[in-house]
Amino acid sequence: MKSAPPLPYWADVILLPVINLLAALLVCGVIIAMLGENPFSALSVMIKGAFVYPSSLGYTLYYTTNFIFTGLAVAIAFHAMMFNIGGEGQAYLGGLGAGLAALWLGADFSPLIVLPVAVIASALFGAAWAFVPGYLQAKRGSHIVITTIMFNFIASSLMVWLLAGPLIQKGQQSPQTPTFDANAFLPKFSELLASVSIDVARSPLNLSFVLALAALVFFWVLVWKTRFGYELRAVGHNQQAAHYAGINVPRVIIITMLISGAFAGLMATNEILGVQHKVLLNFTSGYGFTGIAVALMGRNHPVGIFLASLLFGALFQGGAELDFEFDSITREMVLVIQGMIILFSGALAYMFNRPLSHFLASILNRKQAVNE
């Protein structure tokens, strides 16, 4: 088989992901048509739901915030050639950290103390939950994919036990903590803007969005502008070479997983401190797994991750509209779209590589021939 000519950089970074995305959407469109609905009207309902109604942009950006955090968590591990599937469990534990800080300090201290402590606690708890898989990968060679999957389930059992037991609100049946003191609420944008008398529609979008944007910048600086980032990428490219270059590989692996877990844990600042104001069962609702799709689509780069998070934010918010407008399709369609995107831009990422590169090469060659 003739090997394909290399794909130009712009095609690899922009054209190929777009083609993969379109292929995924095409398959989903066919599925929607087979269920008896019009895929184009479904698409327009979703776009309207995600951007056009007064509060919809706020909701879209609220989901986007979650995906930025979980996407960064997956991406930083990818740069070290590790697959952290444990974002879900790490975010869950992050919620526990934020919740404990909020419940413990909320009543007695001002928001200026409570909120930073709660944010740091969510990152620390997430990092702690990623530490064991990271340590076992670095020191004992235990496969991180399996250990992080197992830790998701362990986190789930632990949280059921905590929320139905020691942390449950007295006299309540449903497994959740009491509501936090208002000092531990992360302010919403609609409230902040209302206080300077700008009126926007109410939405769950809160200050954690700014934190997410800061995390994107932090990620870029860390990976490409620091010595640790260099070591991280060196380990990702070739562990042996990194080792011979004097890089302490186990240390890099453990620290990377700690940062990854911290990113995932920070997702709880949006869900727990910003919106729910209490810790409840399964508040992560799969956002940790969506982070994998975000990282794959965003090619592990902050700009890509932001765009992919926005796409998934729009999908989740727009998907909720499907329930109201159609008989046969519901918001679960978003899961199908998400699965297709992971399949096409992850597992089948290079399916279109060969045909596309042959096609581009033939165009470029023809141009050259004409010029000559």
Add this chain to the structure above:
Amino acid sequence: MNDFMLQFLLTIDATFRVATPLILCAMAGMFSERSGIIDISLEGKLLAGAFVAATVATTTGSAWLGILCAILASVGFALVHGFACITHRGNQVVSGLAINILASGLTVTIAIALFHQGGQTPPLGRSERFTPLEWPLVETLNQIPAVGSIYRELISGHNLITYIALLAVPVSAFIFYRTRFGLRLRAVGELPQAVDSAGVSVAWLRYRAVIIAGILCGIAGAYLSTAQGAGFVREMSAGKGYIALAAVIFGKWRPYPAFFACLLFGFLEASSARLQGVEIPLIGEAPTQLMLALPYIMVVVLLAGFIGKANPPAAIGQPYVK
């Protein structure tokens, strides 16, 4: 004492009921993983099988047609996994994850579109399900004290699919260790170059492995919705595919140890259901959440190398490039 004996027998009986899908999925995972293909998509194939079995059973009235279509659906997903991992050399974990998410989205979406019952299928009647098989002589043997109850609770009265699962273990072991196909399958998971240079197609071997995995997961799915349960409910696989994967690893990728791991994990689940809210002397309330998490904790401890060493197939997760 007799009461304790009966309680114990009932728990063992429940263990087999709970362990049936685990055993089938674990054997499925074994085929796939021994051929070098990581299979975290057991969960998705199981869920798809459960949904299709219930849907077909309720529309045609035939449980057999249900299980057949469940197998086809599960093999369909397996082929997608194969297409991504074998033909296009994609990341096997990513592909498995995509299948799991697709299965959980598609099952609910199609169920809502077909039945408008919030993602469930209508409840299945007795004739549309696999019901327990009563073995002959139960009443006669019941007269004999111990043997009678053991025969009644443990040997007789299970579902056909439970017997299939129990049979799948020796059959898998035979295929792995006593047939040419099994030898090649194990070889392709360890050193695919060797198999290739012997003139055997690596891709076709691996495709056959994932297809077998699909068949077994389809049967397990049909068990969930048309034997153990009476209809499909959303997310009814509830992590069983992952527990089966844990059992494969805990059994160090060998059929009989994986089978015993399934029984152990099934026993933990069955007894935690019985011990819900029960006070145990000295311990206090039974730690059922801990018991449910124990399979996962045990796998982590095993992978950490504290109870023996678990060596996965050498070529697992690596696409084969000539």
